[in-house]
Amino acid sequence: MSKRRKEPQNRLTGKAAKADKYALYQDAVQCPEAEIEFFDRAYRENYASEPKILREDFCGAGAVSCQWVKTGDTRKAYGIDLDPEPLAWGMAHNVSTLSTEQRERLKFIEGNVLSAKSPKADVLAAQNFSFFIFKTREEVVDYFRKAHANIAAKGVMVIDMFGGSESYLEDHLERRKYDGFKYVWEQARFDPVTHHCTFYIHFTFKDGSKLDKAFRYDWRLWSIPEVREMLAEAGFSRSDVYWEGTDDDGEGNGEYELVESAPSDPAWVAYIVGVK
Numbered sequence: 001m002s003k004r005r006k007e008p009q010n011r012l013t014g015k016a017a018k019a020d021k022y023a024l025y026q027d028a029v030q031c032p033e034a035e036i037e038f039f040d041r042a043y044r045e046n047y048a049s050e051p052k053i054l055r056e057d058f059c060g061a062g063a064v065s066c067q068w069v070k071t072g073d074t075r076k077a078y079g080i081d082l083d084p085e086p087l088a089w090g091m092a093h094n095v096s097t098l099s100t101e102q103r104e105r106l107k108f109i110e111g112n113v114l115s116a117k118s119p120k121a122d123v124l125a126a127q128n129f130s131f132f133i134f135k136t137r138e139e140v141v142d143y144f145r146k147a148h149a150n151i152a153a154k155g156v157m158v159i160d161m162f163g164g165s166e167s168y169l170e171d172h173l174e175r176r177k178y179d180g181f182k183y184v185w186e187q188a189r190f191d192p193v194t195h196h197c198t199f200y201i202h203f204t205f206k207d208g209s210k211l212d213k214a215f216r217y218d219w220r221l222w223s224i225p226e227v228r229e230m231l232a233e234a235g236f237s238r239s240d241v242y243w244e245g246t247d248d249d250g251e252g253n254g255e256y257e258l259v260e261s262a263p264s265d266p267a268w269v270a271y272i273v274g275v276k
């Protein structure tokens, strides 16, 4: 009888072993320039002026905050995240690209968005569906109330959402190709009773190696009308929905239009702007 050696769990090989999950995430998921273009538009459409102070809730590695301070000499950004790991990565890889003067206008805060203090923001942003972490109405309204208090008298809260019939599927994969790797979004679980859901981001490489479950999200899939009702309950005077357009293949084109109603797209993305 021979004894088999126990294989270490999740051992990474090949390109996956050398990969940096935060760098891959930033390449595949984020476009800070486009986010800021939208924040500026949402602010300008409400107050006909330029926003100066950004509070980036759930900032992760703070790519958007770093871009913010690059886009205006008087702009200040406050990035807030609970997790020290992406913040440290952001310091090493994003903040390090800023000039000394730009760094002075940026602050990362390791803390909870529900309690972290910052100067009142012109734009309070919570991107990549981050508020879906709050699973009850009470929790979301509490967060929106605190966000409302963290915004200046002339201020907006910008959040993004996704949904549509495809987001109710289980074991559903979406793949996108990037330079040197593939990004895979997995919808692993959707519970129609609670709307609780689990998603993963995986990365795969040409040599067959994988960074499996690089990121995991346990969320509640909220609907747009629920969110607008909660924004109103939290004190926002109005909320607007900006719907992403589609190209000829039916894929999102990154262009957003203010809408009152929208087609039943099986996989939609929208910005919701709460106006103070």
Ligand SMILES: C[S@@+](CC[C@H](N)C(=O)[O-])C[C@H]1O[C@@H](n2cnc3c(N)ncnc32)[C@H](O)[C@@H]1O
Binding pocket: 029, 030, 057, 058, 059, 060, 061, 080, 081, 082, 083, 086, 111, 112, 113, 114, 126, 127, 128, 129, 130, 133
């Ligand atoms: C989906 S990621 C979004 C990262 C980034 N905003 C983006 O657009 O890619 C959510 C982030 O929220 C952070 N987070 C979760 N709950 C939080 C809380 N209560 N307060 C602060 N950060 C939180 C996590 O650590 C994680 O970095």
